Amino acid sequence: MIEVAGLRVVFPPNVVAVDGVDLSVRPGEFVVILGRSGSGKTTLLRTLNRLVEPTAGSIRVDGRTVTGAGPAELRAIRRHIGMIFQQFNLVRRASVIDNVLAGRLGFVPPLPSLLGRFPERDHALALDCLAQVGLAHLAGRRADTLSGGEQQRVAIARALAQEPAVILADEPTASLDPALTTEIMDILRRINVERGLTLVVSQHQLDTALAYATRVVGLRRGRVGFDGPPAAVTPAAVEAIYDGGSPR
Amino acid sequence: MKRAAVFVGLVVFGWLVWDTGADPTRLVRGIPWIIDFLRRMMPPDFHVLPAVLAGALTTVEIALLGTTVAAALALPLGFLSARNVVTPPVFYPARVLLNFLRSVDTLVYALVFVAAVGLGPFPGVLAVIAYTTTSLAKLYSEAIEGIERGPVDAITATGATRLQVLRFGVLPQVLPLFLSYVLYRLETNIRAATILGFVGAGGIGFYLQTYLRMIDYPAASTALLVTIVMVMVVDAVSSRVRARLV
Numbered sequence: 001m002i003e004v005a006g007l008r009v010v011f012p013p014n015v016v017a018v019d020g021v022d023l024s025v026r027p028g029e030f031v032v033i034l035g036r037s038g039s040g041k042t043t044l045l046r047t048l049n050r051l052v053e054p055t056a057g058s059i060r061v062d063g064r065t066v067t068g069a070g071p072a073e074l075r076a077i078r079r080h081i082g083m084i085f086q087q088f089n090l091v092r093r094a095s096v097i098d099n100v101l102a103g104r105l106g107f108v109p110p111l112p113s114l115l116g117r118f119p120e121r122d123h124a125l126a127l128d129c130l131a132q133v134g135l136a137h138l139a140g141r142r143a144d145t146l147s148g149g150e151q152q153r154v155a156i157a158r159a160l161a162q163e164p165a166v167i168l169a170d171e172p173t174a175s176l177d178p179a180l181t182t183e184i185m186d187i188l189r190r191i192n193v194e195r196g197l198t199l200v201v202s203q204h205q206l207d208t209a210l211a212y213a214t215r216v217v218g219l220r221r222g223r224v225g226f227d228g229p230p231a232a233v234t235p236a237a238v239e240a241i242y243d244g245g246s247p248r
Numbered sequence: 249m250k251r252a253a254v255f256v257g258l259v260v261f262g263w264l265v266w267d268t269g270a271d272p273t274r275l276v277r278g279i280p281w282i283i284d285f286l287r288r289m290m291p292p293d294f295h296v297l298p299a300v301l302a303g304a305l306t307t308v309e310i311a312l313l314g315t316t317v318a319a320a321l322a323l324p325l326g327f328l329s330a331r332n333v334v335t336p337p338v339f340y341p342a343r344v345l346l347n348f349l350r351s352v353d354t355l356v357y358a359l360v361f362v363a364a365v366g367l368g369p370f371p372g373v374l375a376v377i378a379y380t381t382t383s384l385a386k387l388y389s390e391a392i393e394g395i396e397r398g399p400v401d402a403i404t405a406t407g408a409t410r411l412q413v414l415r416f417g418v419l420p421q422v423l424p425l426f427l428s429y430v431l432y433r434l435e436t437n438i439r440a441a442t443i444l445g446f447v448g449a450g451g452i453g454f455y456l457q458t459y460l461r462m463i464d465y466p467a468a469s470t471a472l473l474v475t476i477v478m479v480m481v482v483d484a485v486s487s488r489v490r491a492r493l494v
Contacts (some may be wrong), residue, residue, distance in 0.1 A: 049405055079407030089398035091420045102416050106407025114415050155402070162406060 001027045001166060001198045002048065007057035009043050009222075017043040019222035021057070025200060027165075030192045032213035033202040036242050040222040041202035045170045048200070049081045050074060062165045079106025082159025084169040088151040092144035096135065096154050099143050100126040103161030122161075129157040133187060149180035156187055167191065169201040173208065181205075185212050206238060285465070292473060293466035300455050300471045304478050307451035310369050310444065311437040314376025319430045321381045326388025327414070333392060346382050346389075354379040354440045358449040369450030372441060379440075380433050391425040392418060428493045431486045438482045442475055452478070 002025035009018040018040045025031055033041045046052040048059060050066055059066040064077050082103070090099045104122040105113060112118070118126075130136045133153035138146065143154060152172060159167050169188065173181035189212055192199050203209040209216055210230045218226030218233075218241030226237050264270075327333050329342035357378040361371035395418055403417035445453020452475055459468035 051401055051405060075407040075409065077407070078405055081405070083402065083405040085398060085402060087398050089402035091399045091403075091417065093424065094416075094420045098416075102403055102408070103406050105403065105409075105412045105416065110409055110412065114411060158402070158406070 001025050001029070001062060002200065003058075003060040004048070005058050007044070007047065007059065008055045009040075009047055009052060010055040017222055018047065018054075021219075021222070021224055023217065023224065023227075025198060027198055028192070028196045029198055030189065030212060030214040031198075031200045031217055032209040032215070033200065033217050033219055034206065034209045034226075034241055035202075035204065035219035037204060039219045041204075041219055042170050043222075044219065045083075045168045045200065045202055048168055049078050049083060051083075075106060079162055080165050082162045082164035082167040084152070084155050084159055084167065084172045086171040086174045088148070088155045088175075090143040090151055090154055090158075092142070094143055095139070096141050096143055096146070097123075097126055097130065097139040099154055100130050100157045100161050103129070103158040106162065125163075126157070126161050129160040130154070132160060133157045148176055149183060152176065152180075152184050153187065156184075156191075160191070164197065166198045166200065169199065171202050171204065174204065181208060188212070206233075288465040289469035289472075291466065292470040293464070294470055296455070296459070296467045296470050297474075300452060300467075300474050303445070303452035303455045303471070304474050306369050307441045307445070307453070308438065308478065308482070310372040310376060310441040310449075310451055311434060314373045314441075315380055315430060315434045315437050317373075318377045318380035318384055318433070319426075321377070322384035322388055325381065325385035326392060329385060330389040330392035332395075333414075333418075343389075346385055349378070349382040350386060352379070354437075355443055355447065358444045358447050362448045367448040367450070372444040372449035372451060375444060375449060376437050376441060380437060384429060384433055387429045388422070388426055391422045391429070395421045424493045428490045431490050431493075435479075435483050435486050438479055442479075 002023065004021055004023040007018055007021040007023075008016070010016050021040075021044060033044065035041050043052055047054050048061065048066070050059075050069075054067060057067070061077060062080055064073075066074070066077055069077060091102070098116075101118050101122065104118060104126065108118055108122055127136060127139060130139055133156050135150060135153055135157065138150065138154075143151060146154065152175075167188075172188070173184050176184065185208060188199060188201065191197050201212075210233060213230050216226065216228060216230055216233055217224060218237065220241055225240050226233070228237075325342065325346065328338055329346055331339055334342070354375050358371060358375035361374040361378075365371050365374070399421065400413060400417040403413045408416065441451050442453045442456075445451040445455070446457045448454070452471060456468055456471040456475070459465070459471060
């Protein structure tokens, strides 16, 4: 589903964020990228849909080459990749349903969409996605009146509205307390199991990673330091992933 | 160093006082004349009220039409001069052009447009448009540069086009600010449009200046009172609406 080879990302002047990552994610996997902050998790995820431009290497998602794709091709690839962010990244002043509808932008006719008009089918789909995260009753509310946990669920609904093949989630629970962390991770697991969606989720919390992942990829200083099932994450492996630091 | 700066400051200040002929005693000696002037304005001559009110309406119309057109014209300019929307080759020329046009005041534009299209409210409208478009474009671009990056990333990640990203990621963030700026410009334009009449660009200023020239102070005081009330009403309404926006 995702093929990454020789990926390098260097930020000017010479900060190496991702340093030669090879990674192959199979359909239906729940991959958790584990690592301390600054290990390159966020950059790796953001490079997969080219919110960040890679310096070298190749990326393929769902059979399409992401690296080197032209603007139109890149948009066509992106619309099949849902993304969830640590800070939710909703448009605060817009309504909940408008935020979810944004997930349809890659599919609807562009001109009417600029006037805020979406086909009936897409409205229905957006409402359905909102219902799947249990928030259909808040469709008309302004996004910034919701709690943090609710906002992240809206963000998940927005990603689902893309009917994606893959969902990338960048530290989706880092801004939430432990109870909400479980709630959000449970929703992601349900999406993974019920829909067979491929998930790549970055996490800095070890116990959360081990509880949900079908596969753990440890990132250390921009390189893959561990790759295996949660059961294989030994104390020694943890030590290596966290670079001798604390797993918190 | 500090002493030298204070010394230089005092010297410059002294020179400014001398060169402008600033003399407080002259002001004190002039006070009776001010009192005399105010006394001759009393009581206001309300016979001219219909004409003055018509002039006030024209002033409001000039400000309203000019500000509305400028608010729309400033939109593309604002985006073209926002650092986080366009590349430097577009951004720098746009900024330089805006700063150049903005350095000329509405009144100067009015002089130019009166010469170009003749007397009346129309050159006033053109002058308001010319100045307000550039000043709003500057304010718009600053609002755009201050937006949150996150929602823009999120919309981009859905596969949206550049225009869709602007419409759904940027516009909802900046629109309330834009409206607030437009209302603020409307307030200042009402005041600016009052003066525009002095150079023949229509409105209440034309009456005020005519009465003063004819030494008809009671009529002038009516025009002045109407101007004050008009500005206060517009300010009050506009600031109330603005408070709800942000």
